[in-house]
Amino acid sequence: MRMTTHEVNIGGVRIGGGNPVAIQSMCNTRTSDTAATVAQIRALEAEGCEIIRVAVPDMAAAESIRKIRDQIRIPLVADIHFDYRLAIAAIENGADKIRINPGNIGGRDNLAAVVRTAMEHDTPIRVGVNSGSLEKEVIARHGGHVTAEGLVESALDKAAMIEEMGYGNIVISIKSSDVLMCVRAHELIASRTEHPLHIGITEAGTIWAGNIKSSVGLGIILYEGIGDTIRVSLTGDPIEEVRSAKQILKTLGLRHGGVEVVSCPTCGRTEIDLVGLAEKVNELVSRPPYSRLDMKVACMGCVVNGPGEAKEAELGICGGKGQGLIIRRGEVVRKCPESELLGAFREELDRYL
């Protein structure tokens, strides 16, 4: 059961209001380098990215917004800090959403100017607060530390500032590099706002640790019914962020499609090279044409759980002594030597295309 939030339309992608959780990423190209940024966005689109954000640190980047937007298919979000004029320029250049921290945009008058422009263009504003840039006053009010309560207070105060200016087309994000603090902050804010929530664990780290931290944190938040759009932050290629976000959503049943590979960890019972085989099966199904399929396959090392798992899957491989079985919905359809297993599996997979 997902929490109820208002719907916000980000350049045609609707989040909140019961829409599917949309996948976001952020470019790490220089935004003023239109060609590089467009190339990266297209690669991300192909991977399944549904909303893309770019940093707008200067006017050249703000001017690039229009050129980039004309060459991509997914909504473009402009990320602005410090200078309200960049936010106005980004909106005027067609940004589908802007992300600002109203606390660092230079005061109430500047914020009002940004909100006025957003209102004219009906451009949603993401109010983003982050453990790394929480206001000193808020930290002071909460015992001198960054806390979940402080993050929520900061986010709600800022959303209220914009609402008082007559604009409610808002998305909120609260990010912390402390996973438990981030979870707690989402639990607190979910019952206190109906603005859609953009969720993420900030500065989660490199791919390995970042995937684990993001999966734990976002897994809990999403399982609690919270979150309308997701970004996995990884210190690495943004393509990895999209892949991870998809896998997290699929694991929670919030997204379907693709081939799910169930494979056993191998043990002293395994008599074929299952690790190698499972890697090859994963590689095979992650690429066209097999990536178009929506099914579950199993790569199992032995007869303990092999046939049972293979029964729950459409197609399975179950290893034996130097050979293996191909199992279709629980029926053994082929038995072949280890060297021919992958080929046989691929032939079976072809039947589903």
Next chain:
Amino acid sequence: MRMTTHEVNIGGVRIGGGNPVAIQSMCNTRTSDTAATVAQIRALEAEGCEIIRVAVPDMAAAESIRKIRDQIRIPLVADIHFDYRLAIAAIENGADKIRINPGNIGGRDNLAAVVRTAMEHDTPIRVGVNSGSLEKEVIARHGGHVTAEGLVESALDKAAMIEEMGYGNIVISIKSSDVLMCVRAHELIASRTEHPLHIGITEAGTIWAGNIKSSVGLGIILYEGIGDTIRVSLTGDPIEEVRSAKQILKTLGLRHGGVEVVSCPTCGRTEIDLVGLAEKVNELVSRPPYSRLDMKVACMGCVVNGPGEAKEAELGICGGKGQGLIIRRGEVVRKCPESELLGAFREELDRYL
């Protein structure tokens, strides 16, 4: 707040009863190959594995149990399927726990013989049920499918069989390759038993997908206060299982120690090679002597969240234009060109040794 369970002593490692969540893995060597198995266990011990399981598919493996146990420091668990005589032999050879599925051990009399031997040696029994080997009758009673309710029913029935034989030294595990089913099963069983729970997502897949699925599933289960010992199942080197289990527990505040690296995902604002730098910092702190430290460090690309995150960390790097700052508890202590950042960071880290 963790769920209350009885304490079970597995060869000196106590689980349940408020003890820390113990980390397990399973060897993928042939158990009868004592040398290979001991070598793998020692590597796993060095990585932080606290309980190790081996498959016992034949009498040669059961006989190896004693030899292996004499050469390792952590408790040794014997995993037996189908043949109750192997379970008896494993116990007699000194296994610190056995894992059986009472449903596939050859009927009540054979189970009783195993339980009698376990009782004589005060050896805990893990009752393990698995989505891949759930009994046909249970599946039939639950609509013809493997369900969370069916898994719980099967596990509790089997634990009850052993308890009726007068033995309560039991650990329960319920594993499913379907993450949401696994979570649901744990939510159901946690309120219905006080036996400690061994938790894991079975057949989660290769390292990348397996880490995400395990982190989502085990993250939710542990966050709900459920779970006394954890095994991450990955189709890969078991060392990876231990590393992932440690990271999951650390993310949830259930384990401390080591250097946590917070690093930003980079964006169009980054003017140094932060991805490369963060990878190198991760590599550095994951090995001795720095792996002995217990602290948080931050690698940040720019001034938006950099100084703030670095303030929350003991030590931070914050990138600028071709150069960077070294920050100690929020104070800038050095400024140096990009090429010297890693060396300067290492020098600062040395102060904490």
